[in-house]
Amino acid sequence: AGSRWRIAIAAWGTTQWAVTIGSLPLLLLFFQQFSLISPLANAIAIPIISFIITPLALLSVVLPSGWMSWLLQLDHALLSLLMEMLIRMAELPVIERPAPPPVAVGLAILGVVWLLMPRGVPACWVGILLLLPALFFQPVRPDTGKARVTVLDVGQGLAVHVQTAGHDLLYDTGPAFSADANSGERILLPYLRAEGVRRLDSLVVTHQDNDHSGGAEAVLTGIPVAEVRSSLSQNHPARLIAGARHQPCVAGQTWDWDGVRFTMLHPGRAADDSPGSKTNDVACVLRVEAGGLSALLTSDIEAVSEAELLQGQAGQLASDVLVVPHHGSRSSSTAAFIAATRPRWVIFPVGYLNRFRHPNAQVWARWAATGAGMWRTDAAGVVSVHLAPGGPRFETARAAAPRYWHGR
Numbered sequence: 001a002g003s004r005w006r007i008a009i010a011a012w013g014t015t016q017w018a019v020t021i022g023s024l025p026l027l028l029l030f031f032q033q034f035s036l037i038s039p040l041a042n043a044i045a046i047p048i049i050s051f052i053i054t055p056l057a058l059l060s061v062v063l064p065s066g067w068m069s070w071l072l073q074l075d076h077a078l079l080s081l082l083m084e085m086l087i088r089m090a091e092l093p094v095i096e097r098p099a100p101p102p103v104a105v106g107l108a109i110l111g112v113v114w115l116l117m118p119r120g121v122p123a124c125w126v127g128i129l130l131l132l133p134a135l136f137f138q139p140v141r142p143d144t145g146k147a148r149v150t151v152l153d154v155g156q157g158l159a160v161h162v163q164t165a166g167h168d169l170l171y172d173t174g175p176a177f178s179a180d181a182n183s184g185e186r187i188l189l190p191y192l193r194a195e196g197v198r199r200l201d202s203l204v205v206t207h208q209d210n211d212h213s214g215g216a217e218a219v220l221t222g223i224p225v226a227e228v229r230s231s232l233s234q235n236h237p238a239r240l241i242a243g244a245r246h247q248p249c250v251a252g253q254t255w256d257w258d259g260v261r262f263t264m265l266h267p268g269r270a271a272d273d274s275p276g277s278k279t280n281d282v283a284c285v286l287r288v289e290a291g292g293l294s295a296l297l298t299s300d301i302e303a304v305s306e307a308e309l310l311q312g313q314a315g316q317l318a319s320d321v322l323v324v325p326h327h328g329s330r331s332s333s334t335a336a337f338i339a340a341t342r343p344r345w346v347i348f349p350v351g352y353l354n355r356f357r358h359p360n361a362q363v364w365a366r367w368a369a370t371g372a373g374m375w376r377t378d379a380a381g382v383v384s385v386h387l388a389p390g391g392p393r394f395e396t397a398r399a400a401a402p403r404y405w406h407g408r
Contacts, residue, residue: 016042018116025108028134032193033096041089045082053079098196100134108134139196141165145259146388147290149297151323152191153377153397154183156351156358157211160297160323161191162288165258167201168192171286171297176214184215189222199223201257204249205230205238206284206299207271217241229253229264231271231282249284251313260387261289265296265313266305280326281305287316291388294318296341298325306337317341321385321392324348324367328359338366345392347383348376 016039027034035041053075060071100108111130114121142148142165150161154174162169170192174183192200203225205213216238219225228242229249239246248270254263266285283299296319301309306325309317322343325332327350346367350358359376368374373394375383381397398406 012043021115022112024131025105025112025134028097028100028108029105032099032190033094035092035094037089037092041086045086048078048082053082096193096198097135098137098139099194100137104133104137107131142258142290142386142388145291146386147260147288147295148384148386149288149295149321150382150384151347151349151377152187153381154187154215154349156327156354156356157183157214158206158299158323158327158349159183159188159215161195161197162262163195163197164260164290167257168197168199169202169204169262170200170219171204172206172212172299173203173215173219175211182215182218184218185222188215188219192223197223200225202226203228203230203242204284204286205232206249207231207279207282208233208236209279209300212283212299213238229284231267231279231284233271259290261287263287263289263316265316266301266309268308268312285309287319288387291391293320293387293392295321295323295385295387295392296343297323300326300332302326302329302331303334303337306332306334310336310340314340319343321345321347321387324359324363326358327354327356328363329356330360330363333363333366335366338370342370343372345373345375345385345394347385348374350376350378352378354378 019042020039024034056071056075056078060068060075063071107130111127113127114130115124115127117124142163144165146165148163150163152159152161152174157175158172159174160171162171170188173188176182177186200219200223203216203219205216205228207213208231213232213236220228220238220241225242225245228239228246230239230246231249232239249264249267250270251264251266251268254261256262263286264284265287267282269282271282280300280302281304283301283305285299285301285305286297288295288297296317302325317337317340319341320343322341322345324346325337328348348359348364364374375394375396377383380399384395386393386395
């Protein structure tokens with residue numbers, strides 16, 4: 001009997017080992033994380049569910065009603081204890097890694113197959129070496145003095161990731177889709193994890209319109225954030241979470257990271273909560289300079305704010321790359337502002353078939369008349385701009401990973 005138990009336990013252990021190792025490449029590819037505690041959780045949960053919880057539930061169906069009630073209560077109590085324990089295990093840290101490239105995933109799959117070969121196959125340990133590229137892959141960051149500006153596709157909203165050699169800034173956080181879903185948890189945190197970003201040096205929430213601030217709370221609770229700059233009202237939940245890390249974004253703020261210059265151009269005053277004040281009028285405008293090039297992030301400013309910038313910051317508006325104000329709304333992108341910025345490339349952050357019909361046809365025509373290169377996130381997906389000497393260099397998600405459903 002003891003021998004049979006040892007064989008059964010050994011077989012079970014082998015199965016757990018195979019499942020844990022076998023799922024590792026796909027977990028890294030799709031979720032960029034795996035749990036070291038999962039084998040223990042399975043070791044506890046599977047036998048209890050298989051040999052206690054399920055049999056008791058089935059037995060209660062065939063026994064008299066007096067027994068049924070007692071058995072179901074016992075079953076429920078045991079299941080509650082099990083779930084409480086699993087919840088505690090789920091709160092333990094998981095191993096997070098950047099998304100490995102396809103080549104590394106392919107090598108990892110070969111490594112798994114080699115590791116799980118039957119006894120007698122020589123040098124199975126070599127499979128571990130094939131797992132290492134996927135486990136220790138690190139995405140390439142910009143060199144000192146260079147930056148990568150990535151306009152994410154969050155639908156009808158805005159979120160921009162600015163990365164330097166050693167720092168990361170997130171400019172806006174996209175919309176909240178419902179009370180239970182938002183861009184922060186659905187898009188931004190998975191994206192940052194896949195890019196190997198473990199903390200944000202700065203989070204800029206330009207103003208409190210939902211399509212710009214909807215994911216802020218999820219970001220602040222989901223990843224360490226060193227500082228927050230915003231035009232949020234004092235009682236906004238994201239500002240309350242930020243606490244002492246928060247400071248209002250005001251024109252004139254400047255800082256340098258790794259040879260990259262950041263300058264806040266707008267608003268000219270800190271936001272207030274006065275009745276009738278328009279949130280778009282205090283939206284944070286940020287200029288990024290790297291590699292002899294510049295990018296201007298304009299949030300939702302409208303004609304009034306554009307006029308203020310022309311009056312007080314005209315000398316800093318000319319840019320190589322510009323994220324079009326207010327998603328291409330007709331209330332923005334005045335002729336004078338376009339003439340002052342003179343970008344060579346413009347990016348429209350818009351949602352597919354959005355209800356506002358952004359970008360406005362006349363605004364699109366005004367920008368197109370300048371001869372600037374035109375990008376829009378609903379057609380190109382994520383648009384990434386490398387600010388470096390000889391650039392900028394653009395990459396788009398749909399060009400990098402085309403799918404048949406994208407059309408032509």
